[in-house]
Structures are given as C-alpha cells and as structure tokens.
Amino acid sequence: MNGTARTTLRRRPERGHYDRDTIHAILDGTFVCHIGFLHDGHPFVVPTIFGRQGDDIYVHGAAASRMQNVLAAGADICLTVTITDGIVLARSAFRSSMNYRSAVILGRAIQVTASDEKLRGLAIITNHVVPGRWEDVRPPTAQELSVTSVLRISIHEASAKIRDGGPIDDERDLAFRVWAGVVPLRTCIGEPEPDAKLADAISVPAYIEKLRQR
Ligand SMILES: Cc1cc2nc3c(=O)[nH]c(=O)nc-3n(C[C@H](O)[C@H](O)[C@H](O)COP(=O)(O)OP(=O)(O)OC[C@H]3O[C@@H](n4cnc5c(N)ncnc54)[C@H](O)[C@@H]3O)c2cc1C
Numbered sequence: 001m002n003g004t005a006r007t008t009l010r011r012r013p014e015r016g017h018y019d020r021d022t023i024h025a026i027l028d029g030t031f032v033c034h035i036g037f038l039h040d041g042h043p044f045v046v047p048t049i050f051g052r053q054g055d056d057i058y059v060h061g062a063a064a065s066r067m068q069n070v071l072a073a074g075a076d077i078c079l080t081v082t083i084t085d086g087i088v089l090a091r092s093a094f095r096s097s098m099n100y101r102s103a104v105i106l107g108r109a110i111q112v113t114a115s116d117e118k119l120r121g122l123a124i125i126t127n128h129v130v131p132g133r134w135e136d137v138r139p140p141t142a143q144e145l146s147v148t149s150v151l152r153i154s155i156h157e158a159s160a161k162i163r164d165g166g167p168i169d170d171e172r173d174l175a176f177r178v179w180a181g182v183v184p185l186r187t188c189i190g191e192p193e194p195d196a197k198l199a200d201a202i203s204v205p206a207y208i209e210k211l212r213q214r
Contacts (some may be wrong), residue, residue, distance in 0.1 A: 006106060007159040017160040026103045026160050027052045029083050031129045039070050051128030057131040057153040058121035068149040072111035079105040088179045089185040090167035105158040109151040121150040132207030
C-alpha cells in the first residue's frame with residue numbers, strides 16, 4: 001500500500017506510514033472509529049464500533065440507520081481511528097504535543113447482503129472488541145439479521161501517522177525552569193461487573209480475564 005496524493009502526509013512526513021502491517025496494528029489497537037460522510041451537503045462524523053480482518057473493515061448498525069443507508073448508497077467516506085499514548089509536555093506551549101497512533105482510510109462501503117458474510121462480519125466486529133465472545137453468545141436469529149445492516153470497507157487508500165518520544169524543545173528553551181516530559185496515557189480494563197439478573201454459577205469467562213491481561 002502506498003500513500004496517494006490524498007493520503008501522503010505533508011506536515012511531518014517522517015511520521016507517515018503506508019504499509020499494511022502498521023495500519024493493521026493501529027486498527028487492531030482499538031475498536032471505535034469515526035466515519036465522516038456528506039449528507040444533504042453537510043459533513044457528519046459519527047463514532048461506531050468496527051472489526052478488521054485482512055484488508056476489510058466491517059461496521060454494523062440498524063438497517064434503518066441514516067449512516068448505514070448513506071454509506072450503503074455509495075457515499076465517499078473517511079474512516080479515522082486514534083489511539084492516544086501520551087501527553088508530551090515541552091518547556092514551551094508551542095512545542096507541547098501528544099504521542100499517538102492514528103490511521104485515516106478513504107473509500108466507500110459495500111453493503112453485505114449474503115447472510116453468511118453478514119454473520120462473518122458480525123463475528124469479526126464482536127471478536128474485535130472481545131476476542132472469543134462471538135463463540136459464546138446466542139447467535140442472531142433470521143429476524144435480527146434482517147434488521148441489521150453490515151457494511152464492508154476495503155483498506156485500499158490509507159495512511160498512518162505516529163508520534164512517539166519526548167518533547168522536542170527549542171535549544172534556547174532548555175534552560176527555562178519548568179517540568180518537561182511525557183505523561184503516558186493508558187486505557188484500563190476494569191473489574192467485570194456481573195449483571196443483576198445473571199444466573200448463579202456463571203463465572204467470568206476466561207476470554208474476559210485474558211482481555212484484562214492484554
Ligand atoms: C463508542 C460508540 C460506539 C458505537 N457503535 C455503534 C455501532 O456499532 N453501530 C451503530 O449503528 N451505532 C453505533 N454507535 C452510535 C452511532 O454513533 C450513531 O448514533 C448511530 O450509528 C446512528 O447514526 P445515524 O447517522 O444513523 O444517526 P441519526 O440519529 O440519524 O443522527 C442524527 C443526528 O444525531 C446526532 N448524533 C447521532 N449519533 C450521535 C452520537 N453518537 N453522538 C452525538 N450525536 C449523535 C448527530 O447530530 C446526527 O447528525 C456508537 C456510538 C459510540 C459513541
């Protein structure tokens with residue numbers, strides 16, 4: 001995968017990456033994306049859960065959803081994911097920054113209609129959030145499947161941008177007496193809270209314990 005005229009980074013091009021492995025790793029590091037699209041001449045950017053397998057991203061929603069219908073009709077989209085790794089505190093406000101990994105994917109979505117691919121797409125989304133969950137939950141009924149829209153977005157035109165490391169201060173600011181460095185940011189998975197109606201003797205599954213250790 002190469003950067004195209006639309007995806008090649010101009011600002012800090014050394015932070016740009018266009019290879020499959022880097023883009024896949026960023027997508028696999030989170031499960032919420034933001035999808036931008038035009039509707040009635042106005043831009044909207046909507047958060048949604050996604051899953052990835054190979055070069056395909058799957059998203060889903062109610063068949064009646066505006067976003068699902070606009071995307072299914074072939075709208076141009078921009079799908080973005082962002083992982084924040086740290087707050088970079090330089091000695092000046094100007095040089096202060098963030099450590100992050102982000103990806104921007106341009107393209108169009110295809111509506112998945114075949115029920116076997118629809119189920120596969122839902123399994124990919126479910127297991128992208130909690131690996132192993134799809135194999136454990138009650139599968140969708142034909143009726144549930146009929147009111148659910150599944151869309152596939154192929155990763156053809158994409159870029160990643162990564163910033164890491166400490167502050168890059170101007171030489172003349174190094175003597176300025178203020179704390180400088182990086183404050184790391186982490187997403188923590190907390191203690192599972194059982195549903196009040198959970199039947200006795202159902203313990204937290206191993207795949208959730210595994211998720212917590214990830
Ligand atoms: C973390 C996260 C994960 C989500 N995952 C999914 C998913 O997997 N599938 C799914 O269908 N939906 C998901 N949603 C909800 C999603 O953001 C939309 O609300 C939903 O898809 C309906 O979009 P729409 O354009 O059809 O909504 P409409 O109801 O037609 O939108 C009308 C207007 O409502 C406002 N609006 C809509 N959604 C939001 C929002 N999330 N926040 C603030 N304002 C809003 C906007 O102004 C929008 O233009 C998720 C939301 C979050 C925050």
